[in-house]
Amino acid sequence: MNKKRVAALITVLAFSFSALVGCGASNSGTETKDKTESSETGETDSKDSGKITIGYSLKTVQEERWQRELDGCQKAADDLGVEFLYQVANGDAQTQVSQIENLITQGVDVIMVTAVDAGALSNVLQEAADDGIKVLVYDQQLENTYGDAFVGYSDYSNGTLIAQILADKDVSGKVVLLHGDKSSGIEKIIEGEKSILEDLDVEIVMEQYCTNWGAEAALGYAQNALAEQNNDITAFVCMNDGIASGAIQALEEVGMDGKVVVTGMDCELTAVQRISKGTQTSTLYKDSDALSRAAVETAVSLAKGEKITSDNTIDFGVNEMPHVIVSSAIITKDNIQTELIDKGIYTEEEISGK
Structure with a gap:
């Protein structure tokens, strides 16, 4: 086990011990699934088993679309046999910085990030890169920030x-x-x-x-x-x-x-209901399953040191990186049936509200 992984494990164990003996902890309102939870339930640290660990820092799950993304990432990680940790910042940029610092401390192999503030993560993501952690930017572009790959729509x-x-x-x-x-x-x-x-x-x-x-x-x-x-x-x-x-x-x-x-x-169900009713004209369906799976697959490739194959690149002001693009589709009243119902995205009953 290398020094970084030993330090990460010691930090996690120390945190778990303090949680057990402390008088209590305040609830910051953020959602978290990390190694601290695994250690408290007696699970084996994934680093000991050589398992790839992906940490995802997500800006919010307030919108339906981002909960779908999170669920898709977890499913893809399960399918690929990798450890998936996530922390949700609930729209607070400083909280997100702190949560990414926590993921760095845990010694994850890859940090995926969807930012609250496009310009707020330059230092902390550079810190991750300097520590040997790969950085995957997920769907939302950043400013003046390093990344190893960008997975998202155009x-x-x-x-x-x-x-x-x-x-x-x-x-x-x-x-x-x-x-x-x-x-x-x-x-x-x-x-x-x-x-x-x-x-x-x-x-x-x-x-x-x-x-x-x-x-x-x-x-x-x-x-x-x-x-x-x-x-x-x-x-x-x-x-x-x-x-x-x-x-x-x-x-x-x-x-x-x-x-x-x-x-x-984002093709939220309520929006599709409004389109069916005629009060909203259109939305974009962004295939959450395709995007989340592409992100996790790319993260695994980064962790393995494999080259990311893409015809596109993107630069957030620090370096040029591969851009893995997933397509979107316009949804109107005319194609709800073929694009959403027939493909199993939503049922006719869900859209009608019955």
Whole structure:
């Protein structure tokens, strides 16, 4: 056993002992599955058995999509026979830094990360790399940060897909852009959206970032836009389904739901229900099973020192790395049956709400 693994094991045992003798611990509200839990239940440390250990630092499971991703990663890890640890930061960047430091201390082989703040992880991920831990960036781009591989969708392509429905419907007039959280590294998505919009006869009358991708923020912006434009809005280009729900609520308040194009992304069940009902126009289905499996398979390859084969590369300001791309699909009322029901993503009963 090398020195790093010995140190990691000693740290875990010390932490477990302090948890047993202490008077109690405060609950930070984060979700965690790590080696501390394994040691407390008497399981053998995976490092002793030579088992590959992947640690995943995830920004949130508040949105349905990220719970699906987490479940998919766990299933893929189980199938591949690797140890999978995860920690959820619940939208707090400093908590995420601390949790990644904890994964480093545990001596994992690979750290996968989906960031709360695209620019907040430069130092801690460099620390991981310096300690010999591979870094896999999962789906969300970072800023000025090292990585060994990026597994995710093409942000630019997703942006074009989000806005494509406006071109398909020959939308003209006043348009509102409601983006995700500005700290999420979403500029390429915005570029993709605007590449479509610039060829249409539309006027962007409002463009806002929604903190934490929140429906409440989107509701406020949508209400303001409708009031400022005397309800003369033809489309809300929303960057995810939660934001779309806020825009639709604002439209419902003025009796315009179903009369305005509203986009989304992530294919949440509630969004598909709204599309079926006619109040939301589209969403993007991002295949969580395909993405999570690609991420875990890539992480295993990194741990084994294997070359990552990809036709694409990406650079977050520090180094060029392989970019493993998974495709997305536009979902509208016309293809719910073929793209979602027939493929077993959702049932007809789930979508109808019966």
